[in-house]
Amino acid sequence: MTMDSEVTNKLGPDILSYSVEKVMVRNIPQVTPYWQMRHIKELMRIRRLDGVPVTDDEGHLLGIISISDLIICIENKDLEAPVSKYMTTPVKCLILSKTLIEALREMNRFKYGRLPVVDEEFKVIGVVYWWSLFAFLQEALDTSMVVKKTIPSEGVISYTYQVLGRDFVHAGNASLQMRKSLQQLSIDPKDLRRTGIIAYEAEMNIIIHADKGFLQVKINSEKIEVTAEDKGPGISDVSLAMQEGFTTAPDYIREMGFGAGMGLPNIKRNSDIFQIDSRVGVGTKVYSVVNLIRRLK
Amino acid sequence: MLLREVIDSLNLQVISEGNLEVEVRSGIVSDLLSYVMGNAKEGDLWLTIQTHMNVVAVASLCKVAAVIVTSNLEVNEEVIDKAQEEGITILKSSLPSYELSGSLYLSGIR
Ligand SMILES: Nc1ncnc2c1ncn2[C@@H]1O[C@H](COP(=O)(O)OP(=O)(O)OP(=O)(O)O)[C@@H](O)[C@H]1O
Ligand SMILES: [Mg+2]
Numbered sequence: 001m002t003m004d005s006e007v008t009n010k011l012g013p014d015i016l017s018y019s020v021e022k023v024m025v026r027n028i029p030q031v032t033p034y035w036q037m038r039h040i041k042e043l044m045r046i047r048r049l050d051g052v053p054v055t056d057d058e059g060h061l062l063g064i065i066s067i068s069d070l071i072i073c074i075e076n077k078d079l080e081a082p083v084s085k086y087m088t089t090p091v092k093c094l095i096l097s098k099t100l101i102e103a104l105r106e107m108n109r110f111k112y113g114r115l116p117v118v119d120e121e122f123k124v125i126g127v128v129y130w131w132s133l134f135a136f137l138q139e140a141l142d143t144s145m146v147v148k149k150t151i152p153s154e155g156v157i158s159y160t161y162q163v164l165g166r167d168f169v170h171a172g173n174a175s176l177q178m179r180k181s182l183q184q185l186s187i188d189p190k191d192l193r194r195t196g197i198i199a200y201e202a203e204m205n206i207i208i209h210a211d212k213g214f215l216q217v218k219i220n221s222e223k224i225e226v227t228a229e230d231k232g233p234g235i236s237d238v239s240l241a242m243q244e245g246f247t248t249a250p251d252y253i254r255e256m257g258f259g260a261g262m263g264l265p266n267i268k269r270n271s272d273i274f275q276i277d278s279r280v281g282v283g284t285k286v287y288s289v290v291n292l293i294r295r296l297k
Numbered sequence: 298m299l300l301r302e303v304i305d306s307l308n309l310q311v312i313s314e315g316n317l318e319v320e321v322r323s324g325i326v327s328d329l330l331s332y333v334m335g336n337a338k339e340g341d342l343w344l345t346i347q348t349h350m351n352v353v354a355v356a357s358l359c360k361v362a363a364v365i366v367t368s369n370l371e372v373n374e375e376v377i378d379k380a381q382e383e384g385i386t387i388l389k390s391s392l393p394s395y396e397l398s399g400s401l402y403l404s405g406i407r
Contacts, residue, residue, distance in 0.1 A: 172354035179358075196358045197334055204331075204351075257347040260329035269335070 016101035020094050023103070023136045024117045024126035030055055033062060033084035037073045040065055040083060052127070053116040054087045059123040061116055063089030093118050094128060100136075103128050157185075158218045163203050165211040165232065168256070174215045175199035185219065188293040194270040195224050198288045201263040202228030208253055209233065210284065221296040223272075229285040235278040242268065242276075298405060300362050303342070304388060307400055309365065312372055313380035313387040321362045324406055326394050330355050337361055342401065344394045348372045352387075353379045363387065367394040 029043060031054050043052065044067065051066035069086045073079060078086075093116040094103055106115060107130060117126045159181050161174035179196045187195075199215060206213040210232025218225040235241045242264050249259030264286075268274045273289035301317040303309070311317075324342040327333050330351055337343060337359040344365045345352065353376060356364045363386035366372055372387060380387050390397050 168350075172351050176354060176357075193358065193360070200354060200358055201331060201334065256349055256351070257328045257330045257345075258351075260332045262329070262331035262335050266331055266335045 016104070017099050019096065020098050020100060020103045020117055020128050021096060021126075023100060023132045024128045025132050026126045028052055028124075028127050030059060030124075031065065031083060032057060033082060033087065035083045036079065037070065037081050037083060037086060038079040041070060041074075041079065044070065050129070051114045053091070053093075053124045054083055054089075055124050061091065061093055061118050061122055061124050063087035064091045064114070064116065066114070091116065095120070096125065100133070103133060107133070156218055156220045158216065160214055160216045161203075163206045163213050163215055163228075163230070165207055165209075165213075165230075167207060171204065171207050172200060175203045178215065178217050182217070182219070182224070185296060186294070187219075187224075187296070191224065191290055191292050191294075195226060195290050197270050198226050198267045198290070199228075201267050202226065202286050202288075204258065205263055205284075205286075206230045206232070208249055208258055213283070219296070222292055224290040224292065226288045226290070227285065229283065231283045234280040234282055234284055235276075236280050238276055238278055300386065303401070303404070303406070306404060307390070307397070309388040309390050311386070312366075312389050313377050313385060315363070315380075315384040315386035317386065319362045321406055324398065324401055325361075326398050334359060342406065344398055344401075346370055346394065348376060350376055350379060352376070353383055353385055356380075356385045356387075357383045365390055365397065367392060367397050 031040065031052050033054055044050065051064055053061055054063045054065055055061055065083055065087045069088060073081060073086045092106060092110060092112060094106065096117055096119055103115060106112065114127055114129045116124050117128060119125055159178060161177055163174050175196065178199050179192065182192055182195060199217065203215050206228060210230035213228060213230025216227045240246055244265045245261040247259040247261035253259055267286065267288060271288035272291045275287040278284040298321050300319050300321050303321055304311060304317065319340060321342055322340055323338060324344060325333060325337045326344040328345050328347050330347065333343060333355055339360040341361045342363055342365055343356060343361045344367055346366065346368055348366055348370050352364055365388045367390050369389065369391040377387065
């Protein structure tokens, strides 16, 4: 069997133009110049921070104290000294309106591991750490659909899309992407619509109810198979979940218009074969078949 | 009735323009996305107060003629961009869904 597989991994084009707010750590204790270095040592150890901004009593940025400042202080056996003696000043910082790409550039240019974020009054509202930026980018990479396309020799095409729970920013993308791939084949619009609805509802269920999973579509000349499998809480009573109107979606999700309790019934109605397997604490697998009106060549 | 005629006669604001020459026959009013998914017909007008990204996904799947955001609610740029990309028409009305559907019904869209 020949296997041609291709993995495309890309960051959304606009992700780097997000505000630094997206990646900054907010609840950093307010350190003032008359703190003792001993307390800084403890703060850094307990919170595992490698630097904290120093502010005046009103929260205006004065400087920064980093692990290298602390090392010098420890070398001097001077832990009783005030922060003002060891802090680095002036300090580079970011205004809230800056974007991620600007933060990345600054950090890279000056080799800073952290940059305080200030508002217009120069008050500290958070810190962008290299690791918080890193975590964000990594997550964005994970989330941006990992598309895998495999073409085994027996005339089956298959696409797989990754789906992440609670990711409402990318919600619907996997099924949209799937629909676009299917549009390239000469599938009857009715079949395309049914498949689209199945994929969309299954994707949204992973996003709303589960932690992560994938959506897979397999096409051969006679049928389309859609599989949505997730790691998540599972469903304790599947026949109850299949009833129209049954939902466990929390309020904030219902406010967005999800949680009509119609997703699974919609999937079933649009499928020629429908199977659902779920194990509590493990995950859920939904499998649907759409028989094609027109055979594909 | 053509979508363009509906827009003119009911004073709707076009915030994303898809095909305005489509025939509109009926409509659906709901803010529950999977209800719309299960019940909308191709060519429907969909009246809703939901304005987030998934509205575009549902509208495109159901092939509605247009989404009408009622009660003058704001739709953010990203959603409009996405709608344009997908060729989905989004209209805006200052009327609440109830009143607008009344006017639509009277104008012959049943
Ligand atoms: N992948 C899943 N993991 C865990 N629970 C699920 C999953 N899919 C569905 N459920 C459970 O089944 C219920 C019914 O699902 P269904 O898709 O019919 O409705 P909903 O997702 O709650 O609302 P809607 O789909 O109308 O937005 C959900 O509320 C949830 O409790
Ligand atoms: Mg659902």
